[in-house]
Amino acid sequence: MNTSVKTPLAxxxxxxxxxxxxxxxxxxGIRPHDLAGKAGEIAAELEDRLIRGGYxxxxxxxxxxxxxxxxxxxxxxxxxxxxxxxxGYLDVIPQVGCRVVSPSAQEVHDFFVMFSRTEAVIARFxxxxxxxxxxxxxxALAQEMAANPFQSRYDRRAMADGISHFHDQISxxxxxxxxxxxxxxxxRIFRFYLSxxxxxxxxxxxxxxSMNQLRLALARAIASRDGALAxxxxxxxxxxxxxxxxxxx
Numbered sequence: 198m199n200t201s202v203k204t205p206l207a208x209x210x211x212x213x214x215x216x217x218x219x220x221x222x223x224x225x226g227i228r229p230h231d232l233a234g235k236a237g238e239i240a241a242e243l244e245d246r247l248i249r250g251g252y253x254x255x256x257x258x259x260x261x262x263x264x265x266x267x268x269x270x271x272x273x274x275x276x277x278x279x280x281x282x283x284x285g286y287l288d289v290i291p292q293v294g295c296r297v298v299s300p301s302a303q304e305v306h307d308f309f310v311m312f313s314r315t316e317a318v319i320a321r322f323x324x325x326x327x328x329x330x331x332x333x334x335x336x337a338l339a340q341e342m343a344a345n346p347f348q349s350r351y352d353r354r355a356m357a358d359g360i361s362h363f364h365d366q367i368s369x370x371x372x373x374x375x376x377x378x379x380x381x382x383x384x385r386i387f388r389f390y391l392s393x394x395x396x397x398x399x400x401x402x403x404x405x406x407s408m409n410q411l412r413l414a415l416a417r418a419i420a421s422r423d424g425a426l427a428x429x430x431x432x433x434x435x436x437x438x439x440x441x442x443x444x445x446x
Contacts, residue, residue, distance in 0.1 A: 232280050239267050240277035247286050247297070248385070250392040255299035257290070285386045305390050312387050313435040315380050316364075317428035323370035324419045324427035331370050332420035338363045339416040343409040356405075357446045363412065367419065394443040405441035408434075 232240050243263075246252055263274045278295045281287045287295045300308070327335075342359045345352055364384075368377045411434040418430035435442070 232276065234273065235267075235269055236273035236276035236280070239263070239269065239273055240280050242267070243277060243281060244284075244286065244385070247281070248388045248392050250395060252297045254297055254393055256297045257293065258287075258295050258297070260294040263294075284382050286389060300390075308386070308390060309436060309439065312383050313432045315383060316435060317431040319371045319373070319376065319380075320367060320415065320419060320427040320431040321424040322373050322376075323367045324422050324424050326372045327370040327419065327422075331366065332416075335363065335366050335370070336413075336416045336420060338366060339409075339413045343413060345404075347404045353445060360446060363416075370419070388446050391439070391443045391446055394439070402444055405438070405445055408438045408441035408445065411437060 231237070252258070258278075260271050260274050260278065263278075264271050267274065278287055278289065282289055282295070286298060288298055289295050338359065342356060342363070345356050345359070347353065347356060368374075371377070411430070415427070415430040415434045418426040421427075
């Protein structure tokens, strides 16, 4: 099987890869077998708005208003809402509609810690199970992202897609699809929580230099086949620069 991955160049659009849970959750969102038809279309659009910061923590959404927006009956809207509730985006309010979840700052922090540890396990497996070619490709991806000038929204899009490819590669190297599938919703909520920490349509705001260096360190740790080092590098990469994560994804 060809495991090579091409990351998008800065300033350009590129095909999106849905090979692993990370790419699927960070880029594509709703999977075809999750929810079909009009309900799936509505859920996909609502999730896109949620992960891009279009709805804020605690914001109330009306089923009736959403049905009007999507030119649909209440049934597919309600199905979409229930699906997004199951992922962790929304709370259902009887007789009202739904509300975007509103975790406390401590709960968000705790989630980030838990998420970093699950990703660290995948990185450990990747460090133990990869081929030399896969490790070289992962490092090349990290180096290419570090060269992104990050001066425009296109650059930010390229960086976000590149991160999806980077973690897609780690997931493939871990050779544990069951684990990847089980935590895919966590990856979606990770991006959603990050979106709440930045203003909508904000400018890139300068190269995420620290994040780039931490990603390079993670790629090198995985290549070294040192599982403990890969786990620590993953935790550092995710937790030590959450402000840059919010700007980038």
